[in-house]
Amino acid sequence: MCIRDRFEDMSGEPLIGHEKNSRFINTPDAPNWFIKMMEPEAVAFRRLITKGSKSYGYLVVEADPSDEVNEVWADVKVLFWLGSFFLMLIVGLIYIALRQGLRPLELLEDALGQLEKGDFSARVDTSVVKELSSIQFRFNHMASVLEHTMAENHALAGSMLSLQEEERRDLSRELHDELGPCLFGIRVDxxxxxxxAAENKLPEIEEKVESVKVITNHIQSLVRKMLSRLRPLTLDDLGLVDAIRDMLHNWRDRQPEIDWEWDFVGEFHTLPDTLQVTLYRIVQECTTNSVRHAHASHVKVEARREHESVKVTVTDDGVGFQADLVRGFGLIGMRERVSALGGRIAFDTAEGRGLQVRVLIPLKGNDKT
Incomplete structure (x- = not known):
């Protein structure tokens, strides 16, 4: 603590030369605002100086807090710099922690960018954070589904091209093997x-004309068969339900040893054309498989139109096959048709216990096809 003293006359005015007299004089380091805030109220001690009966003035002694204020200011500065250091350290640690915490989100963003570019093999590592781990797991599942779907679409597209080429080869073969000889026979006849005719042999003319008629009828039957493969003619003439019934009646006539059963519920004539053709082809393919491959003794066809979808089920009691080997027998073509309309197809089968094909196609999105 610094002490300042001065002499004052009897009126309290400092004597000349003692205005700033001090035993300890400190120049304050602290700013004025800090001094005003920290400086205590001044306390002065006054003692009257006398000699005999005569008074000469006062000796005033008072404390000078500048030293303590400077010490406090020095401590404050140390604390300020320490506080600033620790604050920067804490901010840095928080930044590093946030950086590490948000790193999974950056990786997720990069993976989403890969998906956007068509790379469906993108995956992210799961985080220890529960919320992020759930998001990452769902992302990986979504990417897996997309990758599987794209692979399946590519496979279906390849199968579709193969089926189209096979169909074209079959038509080309039939045109060459069937129509070619028929046309040649007509030309010969x-x-x-x-x-x-030049020899006026009427009996032979009638014989040749009859031969041309037979060949023409065969060509007509062949053309009708080809047109039916391209598009079922009975569908335009009878409508979906009656066309399927006509198909099943034909199967019953050709395969009387098989018990044929069918059930239709709902209005089908207002369905879009593409949807009707798809349903007809599915039933046609299923019944053909039941006869040719399944060796079934009972076949049941069910179709039901509901408010938002159409369901078709074809069941037989044939030999069946392994459910994980659903390929061939036109099943890929059925899956392509159903997938193109946004529907689902399921095969319930096992070796020795028949086959059930279930198809569900939504009406929404197919109302203009």
Whole structure:
């Protein structure tokens, strides 16, 4: 503590030369605002100086707190710099922690960018944070589903091209093997008719004309068969339900040893054309498989139109096959048709216990097809 003293006259005015007299004089380091805030109220001690009966003035002694204020200011500065250091350290640690904590989100963003570019193999590592781990798990599942779906679509597209090429080869083969000889036969018969007509041999002319008629009928039957493969004619003439019934009646006539059963519920004639063709082809493929491959003794066809979807189920009691080997027998083509309309197809089967094909196609999105 610094002490300042001065002499004052009897009126309390400092004597000349003692205005700033001090035994300890400290220049304050602290700013004025800090001094005003920290400086205590001044306390002065006054003692009257006398000699005999005569008074000469006062000796005033008072404390000078500048030293203590400077010490406090020095401590405050140390604490300030320490506090600043620790604050920066804490901010740095928080930044590092946030950086590490948000790193999974950055990786997730990068993975989403990969998906956007068509790379469906993108995956992210699961985090220890429960909330992020759930998001990352769902992302990986979504990416897996997309990758599987794209692979399946590519496979279906390849199968579709193969089926189209196979269909074209079959049509080309039939045109070459069936129509070619028929047309050649007609040309030969017409040449013979021309020859025997010149010789006026009427019986031979009638024979050749009858041969041309037979060949023409065969060509007509062949063309009708080809047109039916391209598009079922009975569908345009009878409508979906009656066309399927007609198909099943034909199967019953050709395969009387099989018990055929069908059930239709709802209005089908207002369904879009593409949807009707798809349903007809599915039933056609299923019943063909039941006869040719399943060796079934009972086949049941069910179709039901509901408010938002159409369901078709074809069940037989044939030999069945392994459910994980659903390929061939036109099943890939059925899956392609159903997938193109946003529907689902399921095969319930096992070796020795028949096959059930269940198809569900939504009406929403297919109302303009």
């Amino acid at each position: 017409l040449g013979n008719i021309e020859r025997v």
